[in-house]
Amino acid sequence: MNPDPKDPLLLEHEADGIKELDNLLPRWWVWLFYLTTAFAVVYMLYYHVFRAGQLQVAEYQKEQAIGDKIKSEAISKFESALGALEPVKDQSALAQGQETFMKLCAPCHRPDGGGLVGPNLCDDYWMHGSNYVDNLKIIINGVPEKGMLTWRGVLRPSEIQAVASFIYTFRGTKPPNPKPPENQQQPKKPSEFE
Numbered sequence: 536m537n538p539d540p541k542d543p544l545l546l547e548h549e550a551d552g553i554k555e556l557d558n559l560l561p562r563w564w565v566w567l568f569y570l571t572t573a574f575a576v577v578y579m580l581y582y583h584v585f586r587a588g589q590l591q592v593a594e595y596q597k598e599q600a601i602g603d604k605i606k607s608e609a610i611s612k613f614e615s616a617l618g619a620l621e622p623v624k625d626q627s628a629l630a631q632g633q634e635t636f637m638k639l640c641a642p643c644h645r646p647d648g649g650g651l652v653g654p655n656l657c658d659d660y661w662m663h664g665s666n667y668v669d670n671l672k673i674i675i676n677g678v679p680e681k682g683m684l685t686w687r688g689v690l691r692p693s694e695i696q697a698v699a700s701f702i703y704t705f706r707g708t709k710p711p712n713p714k715p716p717e718n719q720q721q722p723k724k725p726s727e728f729e
């Protein structure tokens with residue numbers, strides 16, 4: 536029933552004088568509605584019924600697997616460039632490491648490793664970790680704000696490996712007048728060294 540024959544669009548209901556016209560929805564809106572409905576159906580079938588697509592968790596795991604692969608490749612590249620991440624025992628490599636040390640490191644760490652500007656490399660006190668890999672990281676990255684230079688790009692990986700292996704031979708030696716420990720950490724027990 537149309538309450539007003541003059542206006543065929545006017546609907547019957549009224550609230551506090553507000554009336555409604557029975558206008559058609561705009562075409563673009565209707566088409567958008569159909570499209571989103573169709574999309575939802577396709578989406579549901581694709582992801583949840585046929586399980587053809589990957590949901591968030593699966594996609595995350597896939598990306599993570601790719602990341603893990605990149606990481607392990609980078610580590611193995613690093614390992615092949617720097618050896619098995621253990622100090623080398625080979626005499627010629629140690630001699631090469633000694634030469635590098637005397638030339639580039641001794642001015643700050645002293646030829647016997649006792650420490651001068653740089654810390655003592657013979658005692659059990661370490662600021663950046665006591666194992667060989669910790670040493671490698673410091674030699675590669677340096678601690679520029681504290682005066683330890685960055686040797687990345689200056690020394691080749693094999694030279695870094697050689698010099699890190701050479702300073703490893705300082706451990707436990709007792710050079711005269713060593714630089715006192717700079718950090719307050721308790722020294723590690725020998726069994727804790729890697």
Ligand code: HEC
Pocket residue numbers: 635636639640641642643644652653654660661662663664670673674678681682683684686698699702
């Ligand atoms: C310009 C001076 C300087 C030179 C050159 C230098 N170092 Fe250092 N090195 C330092 C200083 C200073 C530190 C301490 C950094 C800190 O306080 O964090 C240090 C720290 C280190 C450490 C870490 C010690 C710890 O207690 O954890 C290692 C290992 C090391 N240097 C090895 C080397 C090697 C190998 C070379 C030569 C390739 C070298 N350094 C050349 C000044 C130097």
